[in-house]
Amino acid sequence: DAKTTQPPSMDCAEGRAANLPCNHSTISGNEYVYWYRQIHSQGPQYIIHGLKNNETNEMASLIITEDRKSSTLILPHATLRDTAVYYCIACPVGRQLTFGSGTQLTVLP
Amino acid sequence: EAGVAQSPRYKIIEKRQSVAFWCNPISGHATLYWYQQILGQGPKLLIQFQNNGVVDDSQLPKDRFSAERLKGVDSTLKIQPAKLEDSAVYLCASSSLRYPGLAGGAGSQYFGPGTRLLVL
Numbered sequence: 001d002a003k004t005t006q007p008p009s010m011d012c013a014e015g016r017a018a019n020l021p022c023n024h025s026t027i028s029g030n031e032y033v034y035w036y037r038q039i040h041s042q043g044p045q046y047i048i049h050g051l052k053n054n055e056t057n058e059m060a061s062l063i064i065t066e067d068r069k070s071s072t073l074i075l076p077h078a079t080l081r082d083t084a085v086y087y088c089i090a091c092p093v094g095r096q097l098t099f100g101s102g103t104q105l106t107v108l109p
Numbered sequence: 110e111a112g113v114a115q116s117p118r119y120k121i122i123e124k125r126q127s128v129a130f131w132c133n134p135i136s137g138h139a140t141l142y143w144y145q146q147i148l149g150q151g152p153k154l155l156i157q158f159q160n161n162g163v164v165d166d167s168q169l170p171k172d173r174f175s176a177e178r179l180k181g182v183d184s185t186l187k188i189q190p191a192k193l194e195d196s197a198v199y200l201c202a203s204s205s206l207r208y209p210g211l212a213g214g215a216g217s218q219y220f221g222p223g224t225r226l227l228v229l
Contacts (some may be wrong), residue, residue: 043113043220043221044200093208095208097154099153
């Protein structure tokens with residue numbers, strides 16, 4: 001499975017867009033990029049996933065570069081409740097998710 | 110739709126004691142997972158069930174950990190005897206698909222709130 005690299009922590013002002021980067025330079029063609037987040041004292045929560053194309057849902061947008069070596073999760077209008085650890089996972093079909101240490105996003109008032 | 114239920118939420122035991130955790134997945138989800146999450150780390154998969162059969166238990170310390178999913182619904186995870194290094198949050202998750210990448214990657218996992226274990 002491709003290794004992913006994320007910054008250990010980031011801050012974002014409330015109401016602004018939060019852009020969380022993820023590097024997956026060794027990703028293979030059949031690996032999806034998944035994003036989960038984990039709010040303190042809760043289990044991880046699925047956010048979004050993608051293979052090649054950019055994706056958007058009610059929670060976030062996922063931008064994957066054309067070469068698929070990196071991606072960015074965008075929370076368009078961050079709120080205090082978005083403070084959490086965000087995990088970027090590259091997972092091939094037929095394999096299970098492997099969580100790294102993620103990025104601690106702190107949304108500041 | 111009810112989420113994944115786990116109990117107890119907290120447990121404190123002394124080393125060498127036994128402990129058991131219970132999980133009730135989302136109704137209809139055939140796949141059930143147990144994860145261990147040590148403080149400051151991401152969750153680590155311990156075991157995966159498909160209905161009542163084990164799909165992957167390669168990272169389960171089988172000398173002290175055991176898990177079962179009788180009747181393919183609820184599951185229990187047991188530690189016997191516990192060690193200090195077992196202090197962690199134990200998360201249960203379920204999914205409608207065997208692997209996340211099936212069905213266009215839509216097989217996302219739904220996690221329970223976890224059981225926080227402290228071994229003294």
